[in-house]
Amino acid sequence: MHPHLETLLEIQDLKAQRRDLADAVEREVQETVFNLSVDEALAELDTKITEMEETLPPLVLNRYRRVSARHPRVVVPVIRGTCYGCFTSVPTALASDAERNAEVRSCQNCGRFLYLID
Amino acid sequence: MELKEFFTQDAIQLDLKGESKDEILKELIGLLAVDEKSQGILFKMLKRRENLGSTGIGKGIAIPHCRSLVVNRLRVAFGRKRGGVDFKAIDDQPVHNFFLIVAPPLEVSNQYLPVLGKIAQFAKEADVAARLEQLDDPKAFLALLDEKGV
Numbered sequence: 001m002h003p004h005l006e007t008l009l010e011i012q013d014l015k016a017q018r019r020d021l022a023d024a025v026e027r028e029v030q031e032t033v034f035n036l037s038v039d040e041a042l043a044e045l046d047t048k049i050t051e052m053e054e055t056l057p058p059l060v061l062n063r064y065r066r067v068s069a070r071h072p073r074v075v076v077p078v079i080r081g082t083c084y085g086c087f088t089s090v091p092t093a094l095a096s097d098a099e100r101n102a103e104v105r106s107c108q109n110c111g112r113f114l115y116l117i118d
Numbered sequence: 119m120e121l122k123e124f125f126t127q128d129a130i131q132l133d134l135k136g137e138s139k140d141e142i143l144k145e146l147i148g149l150l151a152v153d154e155k156s157q158g159i160l161f162k163m164l165k166r167r168e169n170l171g172s173t174g175i176g177k178g179i180a181i182p183h184c185r186s187l188v189v190n191r192l193r194v195a196f197g198r199k200r201g202g203v204d205f206k207a208i209d210d211q212p213v214h215n216f217f218l219i220v221a222p223p224l225e226v227s228n229q230y231l232p233v234l235g236k237i238a239q240f241a242k243e244a245d246v247a248a249r250l251e252q253l254d255d256p257k258a259f260l261a262l263l264d265e266k267g268v
Contacts, residue, residue: 001155009187013163016185016223026231033181033238035208036171044170073223077187101155117190 001101004060005075008104008113011052011064012075018045060104067111075113086110119229121194121236122263129195130256134216139168139205142197143182146218149195156188160220174207179241179250183219183234192221192229194237196259198250215250217241240268 001009020026021038030036056064068074076085083090088109100116107114129149136142140161147160163184167173174180195218202212217237221230240246243266253259 006159009159010162012223013159013184013186014166017163017167020185020231029231029235029238033175033234034171034173035175041170048166075187077190077222079190115187117188 002104004056005101005104005113005115007052007055008060008064008075009115011049012073014045014049014052018042018049021045063106063111064113067106067113071110071112073112075115076107077117078114079117083107083110083112083114085112090114119232119236120263121233121240121268122260124192124194124229124233125196125260125263127256127260129193130259131195131197132253132256132259134197134199136199136203138203140165142199142203142205142216143168146182146195146197146216149197149218150189150193150220152188152193156186159188160184160186164218168206172206172208174205174209174213175238175241176207176209176211177241177247178202178207178211178214179217179247180205180207180213180215181217181219181234181237181241183221183230185221185223185230187223189220189222192219192225192227192233194219194233198253215241215247236268240266 021042027038030038064074078090081089086109105114131149134145136145143164147157163186164182167184173182197216199214202214205213207213249262
């Protein structure tokens with residue numbers, strides 16, 4: 001997997017974790033079941049997300065910022081040849097790439113970064 | 119929704135070999151049968167969650183969990199480690215029983231939190247930790263879930 005795609009994927013996963021923690025129901029579960037200090041965890045996640053964003057090269061970072069201004073999810077899976085951001089078909093060559101996720105690629109329709117998944 | 123619907127027998131391991139928190143997490147991820155790269159990403163995400171605070175909830179039980187794009191549906195696994203390992207649990211006791219939950223960032227059916235809640239509810243029942251220690255095979259684990267009505 002391309003290292004920048006891996007970073008984008010991790011940022012996305014951290015943002016998902018952050019979104020969950022900020023949710024009132026999940027907050028209650030995390031505080032009562034796991035004894036987690038949610039506000040501290042949110043601050044920690046924000047710091048980590050910013051640190052990881054800063055490791056992206058300018059070209060990828062600019063695209064990432066442009067896409068994230070429009071869409072909450074910047075990286076989306078491609079499942080059975082379909083972009084799961086805008087639900088349009090992606091070119092066959094991309095969807096069946098032997099070196100899966102070896103390059104940072106975007107959906108030609110919505111601009112989101114693509115992650116090929118089985 | 120019943121928990122047993124989410125567990126397959128090959129995602130239940132009653133004899134984990136790992137001797138540390140990291141080894142146990144890797145072994146649990148291995149039960150999900152995802153590719154090596156995805157395993158690495160899941161490990162990082164689970165570690166990040168553990169770094170925020172241990173998912174060891176006491177009574178020898180931990181529920182490591184995360185969301186990640188590398189899975190396309192909710193996945194769960196159960197592992198038991200005889201003798202337990204130090205998991206920095208909230209009661210500072212070794213953890214013997216591990217419930218792993220991994221879900222994609224967005225799920226249409228939104229099962230992640232209900233499954234997490236049900237496992238927590240199951241784990242907190244007074245006799246569950248002892249019953250988990252006595253399990254002989256994966257079928258007995260599924261039968262216990264059934265018996266507890268979760």
